[in-house]
Amino acid sequence: MSQLYNSIEPNIIDDEMVQKAIEEQCPEDIGKLAKREGINLKDVTELQLGFRNILQIDNLWQFENLTKLQLDNNIIEKIEALESLVHLVWLDLSFNNIEVIEGLDTLVKLQDLSLYNNRISKIEHMDTLQELQIFSIGKNNLTTLEDVIYLRRFKNLRTLNLMGNPLCHDEQYTLFVVAHLPDLVYLDFKLVSDTTREVAVLKYQDLTEPLEREEAQALAQLEEKQAKQKELEYHKRLDEIHSASSYDIAESKRAEYKEDILQLSEALMTLEMLIADQLEELIKDFKGNIAVIASTFIENVKGIITQCRDLENRHHEKLLEISITTLEKSVKNQLDEDLPADVRMLLVDKNTIVNAVNASHGIRLLKIAKRESDILCNTYRWQASVTEKAFQNEIDRNRDRVREIVQYIDNLQEELDNIEILEPTE
Structure with a gap:
């Protein structure tokens, strides 16, 4: 998308851009009031910053209650400065120049994420997004079907778009994805049919069954580790009573x-x-x-x-x-x-x-x-x-x-x- 802005100087998100965006997305009468008296950024829940030739994400820390953020159709190269947006549910970073998925660790409430049309070659660094339901990463540089296996950790994922990636040219693409993501409802904007699901499960059960066993074992180990951690904390608190400086x-x-x-x-x-x-x-x-x-x-x-x-x-x-x-x-x-x-x-x-x-x-x-x-x-x-x-x-x-x-x-x-x-x- 950057070619559309070759003659325009790249931007960084600043106070002026943010204020203008808020005024534009408000109804006309409220926009005038906001321009005259200002607006508390903590009250803003949606922000549209698309088509502004933004190169670097910055200056969003004040939007503590933001739930929806549009940063599409810019020239952003890195996902950053989103740490404070912990209430974000919807994030659109499509049509940018992003090469690596990163900077999303604190967005634990995120349900809808679009990274469509970027330069990403690997699905990674998304472990904390356990609420993710819709993920669009079409038209990127994903080349291997095995990258899809990473998405198994998102138990709420129901809609996935991979269309336009090199891996889609594999003749087994659809069956592989459906087999490894059994709860998927929509793939590439199409409803996954029961027939496709049955064929996929039968074809790849030799691959998916070991994965299921490994995941169950990993979950059991995690639960055991958490139990031991709680036990250590418990004994630590008892030690605090023993070592108290006074009765x-x-x-x-x-x-x-x-x-x-x-x-x-x-x-x-x-x-x-x-x-x-x-x-x-x-x-x-x-x-x-x-x-x-x-x-x-x-x-x-x-x-x-x-x-x-x-x-x-x-x-x-x-x-x-x-x-x-x-x-x-x-x-x-x-x-x-x-x-x-x-x-x-x-x-x-x-x-x-x-x-x-x-x-x-x-x-x-x-x-x-x-x-x-x-x-x-x-x-x-x-x-x-x-x-x-x-x-x-x-x-x-x-x-x-x-x-x-x-x-x-x-x-x-x-x-x-x-x-x-x-x-x-x-």
Whole structure:
């Protein structure tokens, strides 16, 4: 985009530019008021600084509550000076000359980031952007499909644009991206179809399954590390009580720590209640889905059983017709072949043969009915068992978790109570 500004001197964001931008984006009457009386920059939540030939980002530290920032269509070469914009949700740095992704560490609330049409060759330095939902990095210099794997850490990412990068020329591009980012909804402005997702998962499962195991292991290690860190902090606080310079200070620290333990207990119980409520809703949804599956299966079974009965009725009619014909030929000694003795026993008269065929028909219908009943009963039992097990597992999990919290808090309290604070001797 810089070629559009070859005859214009590059700019740095200064007070005059910022003030002018605020006045321009305000309604006319408010803009005039802002120009006359000024405006508190802390009240500004959106700022548009596109098409201003900006070379260097600067002078934005006063916008403490900014949530949306447009810096598109400039000649910016480096992402910098955004550290104070901690409330930023939307950032547009498209159509610039940026070569490296950096300077975004403090933007932990960022949900929508556009780096479209720059000179970036690697996706990196974005680890803290865990709220990221929309990411546009099309028309850059990304060359290898493996760069996409970095984006797996963003569990909320649903929309991704990579269009215009060299890596898009790979014939496996779409399947590779969809397989490695299973929660993606839109890729390059197109909805990811279920068919594409299924094909991608099957094609790359040998690559994605090890990644999933590694990520699970890394998460477990991180949780263990955090737990150890908390334990160290806990013992450090106990040491502070031991090493207090006076009895009053030690008692004060003990009382402070007791209050912290109480708050921790309340926080853990509150979180457990939230989890329990969320799981209850999920289990209700699960129960509904199981009911739909069971109902669909039952309807299919009933359809098949109906076909079986129709086939049996047609078989019965045909068998009855053949039997009567055979009886008539037997009476006239016109049978072409000898029949088994047990069959000849039935060829006495019409009533005998009809009764025998009807009895056989009735037995087969009973077997079909029993088979239907068995399948339906087993399906209903399975449905009840699966849903009851889900509910019971959640009840057990909740009880275990509450018991664990209580025990943990009791242990903390007991250890605190067991600390002896010696009164100073005179």
